[in-house]
Amino acid sequence: MAFTKPTQLLRKIHPALARERYTNKIAVLSPGLAISYSDNNGARVGYPTQAQKTLLLNGAAQARAIMRAAVLEMDRVVILRRPEGQTFTNIMNYHFGLAANRANPTLKSNVVDKPFSAKALLQKDRRWVLNQVRMGMLSISFHINTGVYLIDIDNAVRPGAGANDEGYVNGPADLTGLFSAFKNGEIHAAFADMQAGGYTADAVARVIIHEAAHKYWGVEDQHYAHDTAAYRQHDCDESLDNADSFAWAALSLFHGNLIHGTNSLDLHPQVVAVP
Ligand SMILES: [Zn+2]
Numbered sequence: 156m157a158f159t160k161p162t163q164l165l166r167k168i169h170p171a172l173a174r175e176r177y178t179n180k181i182a183v184l185s186p187g188l189a190i191s192y193s194d195n196n197g198a199r200v201g202y203p204t205q206a207q208k209t210l211l212l213n214g215a216a217q218a219r220a221i222m223r224a225a226v227l228e229m230d231r232v233v234i235l236r237r238p239e240g241q242t243f244t245n246i247m248n249y250h251f252g253l254a255a256n257r258a259n260p261t262l263k264s265n266v267v268d269k270p271f272s273a274k275a276l277l278q279k280d281r282r283w284v285l286n287q288v289r290m291g292m293l294s295i296s297f298h299i300n301t302g303v304y305l306i307d308i309d310n311a312v313r314p315g316a317g318a319n320d321e322g323y324v325n326g327p328a329d330l331t332g333l334f335s336a337f338k339n340g341e342i343h344a345a346f347a348d349m350q351a352g353g354y355t356a357d358a359v360a361r362v363i364i365h366e367a368a369h370k371y372w373g374v375e376d377q378h379y380a381h382d383t384a385a386y387r388q389h390d391c392d393e394s395l396d397n398a399d400s401f402a403w404a405a406l407s408l409f410h411g412n413l414i415h416g417t418n419s420l421d422l423h424p425q426v427v428a429v430p
Contacts, residue, residue: 177193177309177313177314178191178306178307178309179193179194179196184208184212185212186302187215187216187219187300187302187303188211188212188215188303188304188305189302189303189304189305190208190211190306190307190346191305191306191341192307192309192346193307193309193312193313202347203307204350206350207346207347207349207350210356210359211305211344211346211359213356213359214354214356214358214359214360214362215299215303215305215359215363216356217356217359217360218299218359218363218367219296219300220409221360221364221405221406221408221409222295222300222364222405223296223300224405224408224409225296225405225409226289226292226293226296228243228408229285229288229289229292229293230289232285233282233285233286233289234289238268239268242411242412242413243408245427246404246407246413247284247288247404249387249413249415249427250380250394250400250403250404250413250415251288251395251400251404252389252390252392252393252400253265253281253284257388257389257390257391258390259391260390261390261391261392262279262280262281262284263278263279263280264278264280264281265280265281266280266281267281269282284391284395287395288395288401288404291368291372291374291395291401292401292404294372295367295371295372295401297371298367298371299363299364299367299371303342304342305341305343305346305363306342306343306344307343307345307346307347308320308321308322308323308345308346309345310345310347310348311347311348320343320345321344321345321348321362321420322343322344322345322362322366323366324340324342324343324366324369324370340370341370342363342366342370343366344359344362344363344366349362352420352422353422354420354422355422357406358420358421358422361403361406361416361421364405364406365399365401365402366398368398368402369398372401374395374397374398374401375396375397375398376397376399377389377393377394377396377397377400378397378399379416379419380399380400380402380403380416380421381415381416381417381418381419383415386399386415399416403415403424412426413426413427414426414427
């Protein structure tokens with residue numbers, strides 16, 4: 156019986172995946188990072204450059220460290236039930252739509268550090284939201300700490316690639332659970348553009364975490380963090396289904412400061428003045 160590779164099956168399901176035949180090389184840059192790119196069947200020499208590889212390595216390592224720190228912080232509050240602390244509260248209020256001025260029609264209680272009660276276990280309250288955040292962070296962290304695989308977008312060279320894509324994941328990106336990692340396609344990132352654009356390790360890590368939230372946690376894009384007016388309208392349900400919310404909350408938890416992006420490249424995160 157002939158064996159059909161999963162990627163070929165995926166192409167049948169999603170016509171957009173047909174262009175996935177573009178890359179022809181795979182390189183393992185470290186135990187935690189493999190990349191795929193095109194050397195144009197040997198004609199393209201010296202690509203990716205050492206500077207691009209170094210940036211990808213630093214970005215992947217930073218993404219792993221950020222996610223481990225984010226999970227520890229979520230565990231501290233959700234599992235160990237320690238007090239949130241003002242910084243943690245600000246980060247969750249801003250990035251996960253829990254600020255007092257957000258409309259949250261489905262939330263029964265938004266009390267910080269609410270004491271344990273058996274009744275509250277069945278309630279959709281602040282602790283329920285924080286646990287949803289924790290589960291998402293845990294899944295993203297588990298997967299990218301197991302190993303990151305990045306496929307080059309190669310904007311300048313690849314036929315049909317969007318000129319400004321820094322990263323994306325193919326597929327419907329709405330599948331959660333057991334099959335999300337398999338069905339949602341691989342993480343694509345613009346190796347050359349990120350390096351040429353001055354991306355820091357933090358910025359590359361944000362791209363990886365954002366795309367990993369699509370791939371491994373099946374969330375959508377409601378609004379990007381740099382789209383601040385709309386982003387600040389998110390309720391908790393929209394935030395829980397938004398890749399940038401996980402990415403920026405994780406970066407904020409790692410840095411111990413409420414930060415967000417301010418433009419489409421998000422290279423210089425700013426401290427948020429309005430939680
Ligand atoms: Zn996205």
